[in-house]
Amino acid sequence: MPQSDFKLTSIVRRIIVQMNIDINQLNISVINGVAYLDGKITKTDPHIRKMKNEYSYDNAVLEKKLEKEYKNTLKMMDRNIINAPGVRGAVYKFEKWEKTSAGGWIKKPD
Amino acid sequence: MEINEFFSTDYREYLNQALSRYIEEVLKYYSTFIEEGKIFPDILYNLIIIYLWRDNKDKIHNFLEELLDKNNEYIKYLKLKEYIYSDNKSFRFNKDFPKNLKKEYSSILIDFYENHRKEFDNKPFYYKEFFEILGEYAAKVKNINDAFIFFSLSFLYSKDLASYYYNLGKMHYSNDRTQKAYNLLSSSIEIDDKNSDCLIEFSHVCAELDKETEAIKTLKLVHNRHPDYPDVSYRLGKYYLDNNNIKKAKKYFQKALKYNPKYTSANINYFYLLFIEGNKNKMLNFIDNIENNDLKDIFRFFYILEFKQDYGKLLDLLNKNDNISSEISIGLWDHFIGIMDDEHKLSFTEYLKNNKEILDKDKIEPLTIKFEG
Numbered sequence: 001m002p003q004s005d006f007k008l009t010s011i012v013r014r015i016i017v018q019m020n021i022d023i024n025q026l027n028i029s030v031i032n033g034v035a036y037l038d039g040k041i042t043k044t045d046p047h048i049r050k051m052k053n054e055y056s057y058d059n060a061v062l063e064k065k066l067e068k069e070y071k072n073t074l075k076m077m078d079r080n081i082i083n084a085p086g087v088r089g090a091v092y093k094f095e096k097w098e099k100t101s102a103g104g105w106i107k108k109p110d
Numbered sequence: 111m112e113i114n115e116f117f118s119t120d121y122r123e124y125l126n127q128a129l130s131r132y133i134e135e136v137l138k139y140y141s142t143f144i145e146e147g148k149i150f151p152d153i154l155y156n157l158i159i160i161y162l163w164r165d166n167k168d169k170i171h172n173f174l175e176e177l178l179d180k181n182n183e184y185i186k187y188l189k190l191k192e193y194i195y196s197d198n199k200s201f202r203f204n205k206d207f208p209k210n211l212k213k214e215y216s217s218i219l220i221d222f223y224e225n226h227r228k229e230f231d232n233k234p235f236y237y238k239e240f241f242e243i244l245g246e247y248a249a250k251v252k253n254i255n256d257a258f259i260f261f262s263l264s265f266l267y268s269k270d271l272a273s274y275y276y277n278l279g280k281m282h283y284s285n286d287r288t289q290k291a292y293n294l295l296s297s298s299i300e301i302d303d304k305n306s307d308c309l310i311e312f313s314h315v316c317a318e319l320d321k322e323t324e325a326i327k328t329l330k331l332v333h334n335r336h337p338d339y340p341d342v343s344y345r346l347g348k349y350y351l352d353n354n355n356i357k358k359a360k361k362y363f364q365k366a367l368k369y370n371p372k373y374t375s376a377n378i379n380y381f382y383l384l385f386i387e388g389n390k391n392k393m394l395n396f397i398d399n400i401e402n403n404d405l406k407d408i409f410r411f412f413y414i415l416e417f418k419q420d421y422g423k424l425l426d427l428l429n430k431n432d433n434i435s436s437e438i439s440i441g442l443w444d445h446f447i448g449i450m451d452d453e454h455k456l457s458f459t460e461y462l463k464n465n466k467e468i469l470d471k472d473k474i475e476p477l478t479i480k481f482e483g
Contacts, residue, residue, distance in 0.1 A: 006325075006349045010317035017284050020250060029344065029375035032444040038374050046135065046251055049142045056145075089440035093374065093404070 003086030005030040010088065012037075015080045019073060020045035035081050038093035043073060067107055070097070074105045128256060128425035129244075136160055151187065158190065170194060193236065236266035242277065247294060247354045249281045257281055272302035281309055291315050300329075306332050310342065322349065340370035342404045344379075351379060359383060381409050382445055390417060407431040410424050412446050416454055421461050428473055438475030447480055 003011075008030040014025055017036075026039040048069065055062035074097060079088050094098050096108050137160050143153045154177040160167040174194060177187055190429050202322055245260035257277065295312040303309070309332045314421030316325035326349055332342050347362030360383045366376040369464035377400060384393050393413055400406045411427045428434055437443060447455070459478045462469060 004322070004352050006322065006345065007317045007320065009345065009348070010314040013314060014318070016284075018286075023220065027341075027373060028373060029348070031375060031378060032441050034440055034442040036375055036378075036442065044200070044250070046139050046247065049139045052142050053138060075413050089442070091437055091440065091442055 002033065005033065007024065008033065008035070008084070008086050011084050012081055015084060019043075019075070019077050019080075021077065030087070033088040034084060035087055035090040036093075037090070040095045041070065041074065041097055044068065068081075071105045074099075075103075078103075115207075132244050132247065132256070133163060133466050136243060137164075139247065147329050149176060149180075151177055151184070151421060154180070155187065155190065156243050157240075158194075159236050161242055162194075162236055162350070163240055190236070238264050238270060238273075240264075241267070244274075245277060245281075248285070252285075254281065254285060267439060272298045272305065272308075274298075275301070275306040276305060276311070279308075279315075283311065283315055288315055288318050292319055292321075304335075306336060306339075313345070325349075336363060338369045340366040340373050340376065343369070344373060344376050347376070347379060351383075355384060356386065373407065374402060377405055385412065385416070385446060386449060404431065404433055408437065408443070412443070412450070415458060416450050419457070421458065424458065425468055428469060428477075432473075433467065434474040435476050444480070452483075 009028060012035045013023060013028050014028060016026065016028060022042040022044050024041075026037055027040055028086060029036050048066070051065055051069065052062065054066055078092075078099065081087055098106050098108055102104055106108055120301055138156070140153050140157050140160070143150070144157070154173045158170055158173045158177065161173065171194075174191060178191060181187055222453060241260045241264035245257045245264060248254075248260055258281070261274060261277040261281070264277070265271065275298035277293045277430065279291045279298060282288075282294060283291035292312075292315045295308060298305070298308050299312060309328050313325045313328040313332075314329065316322070316353050326346065329342055329346050329349075332339060336342065343362045343366035347359045347366060350356075350362065351359035358382070363380040363383065366373050367380060370376070381393070381396060384396055390413075393409075397409045398407055400409065407427050407430065407464035411424060414423050414427075438447070459481045461475045462477060466474065
């Protein structure tokens with residue numbers, strides 16, 4: 001029996017919470033089994049905060065490190081969402097990030 | 111970690127030392143928000159609590175001033191102000207544990223308190239909030255056992271059992287212990303059904319456990335108090351849509367859009383209901399007022415395909431907006447496709463097949479697959 005969108009929305013939300021992504025800045029929904037996320041991706045975990053402290057001396061290095069960290073998070077988030085039972089696919093409309101057709105993530109220019 | 115290991119002597123010693131490390135880490139964690147210019151009231155509030163522990167008067171007063179500058183109406187902030195300026199800063203450690211708390215738990219908590227007694231008794235303090243902040247931090251870094259201890263300490267000072275169960279329930283839920291989360295959150299709600307965050311969390315747990323009726327009852331409770339929460343209205347709308355109650359679904363999507371007109375999923379589902387109704391004027395008016403251009407294009411696409419069959423315009427839209435065919439192929443728009451006239455879909459796919467040069471192959475294929483069913 002297919003899972004209802006209502007239930008799948010809660011599953012997707014939990015996956016995002018588990019990744020320490022701020023759900024207050026996202027709209028999370030599931031339509032026809034397809035996860036639909038739009039808004040801003042902000043990681044709230046202490047690891048990111050530590051990184052910001054550690055590399056505060058050089059903005060370029062920090063940006064590079066953060067970009068890598070966000071890319072890994074988005075990749076993992078996408079994988080976890082797609083692998084959730086009942087989810088058929090995912091559409092992401094993030095302010096600063098875009099999923100490429102090859103499955104990677106690129107940061108949109110400011 | 112097994113229960114015996116959890117309450118081993120090593121762990122007790124570890125915990126006694128962990129407190130100062132946590133304080134340091136939490137302070138660094140929240141300070142980076144301030145350094146980044148993210149001076150949000152909740153961040154300031156938490157920092158004040160930590161600085162109360164440190165007894166850093168300068169920081170306390172600076173942050174308090176900034177906090178009240180941002181919001182001097184919220185009762186929680188005003189209470190903190192009153193507390194800081196009052197002379198009577200006492201606290202009470204109460205060893206009455208909830209009846210269902212395991213004996214080993216109470217023993218380790220009392221141990222912890224005894225070890226820090228001198229430190230605690232000399233520091234008049236907002237203990238409930240302090241330990242909650244540490245607990246939330248420990249949960250964030252996935253140190254679940256530490257989080258449990260801190261939440262328990264928070265409870266011992268406040269005797270706020272509803273809050274205690276809520277914090278533990280939330281923690282278990284984000285660690286995939288859904289049934290445990292259900293039990294804790296429902297216990298919290300039994301004591302206090304006014305905490306909207308707890309009710310919302312509980313509604314998600316219920317949804318995952320296939321307790322939809324309970325989830326809806328809970329969401330309605332929140333909705334009655336906060337009709338301005340678009341997420342809650344949206345979820346109610348989606349539930350009714352999934353269950354074919356079009357009238358109620360429409361009512362709730364309208365409410366979601368009233369408070370967040372840019373809510374994409376609410377727009378998609380509301381337009382879908384207009385599509386079912388088939389009122390062209392309403393649909394066109396709705397499309398004209400949509401701020402999101404991507405959505406505008408795809409709504410136009412379905413509108414034209416169903417009601418106008420103007421293939422030139424459809425091709426323009428498909429060429430202009432790559433998302434239309436990719437989103438159709440992934441299944442996001444299946445509910446629209448499912449109610450459209452078969453003849454309209456088939457004649458458009460025939461047209462595409464006969465004029466392959468006018469559109470990329472990558473865009474034609476998903477449309478033909480979906481439209482031909």
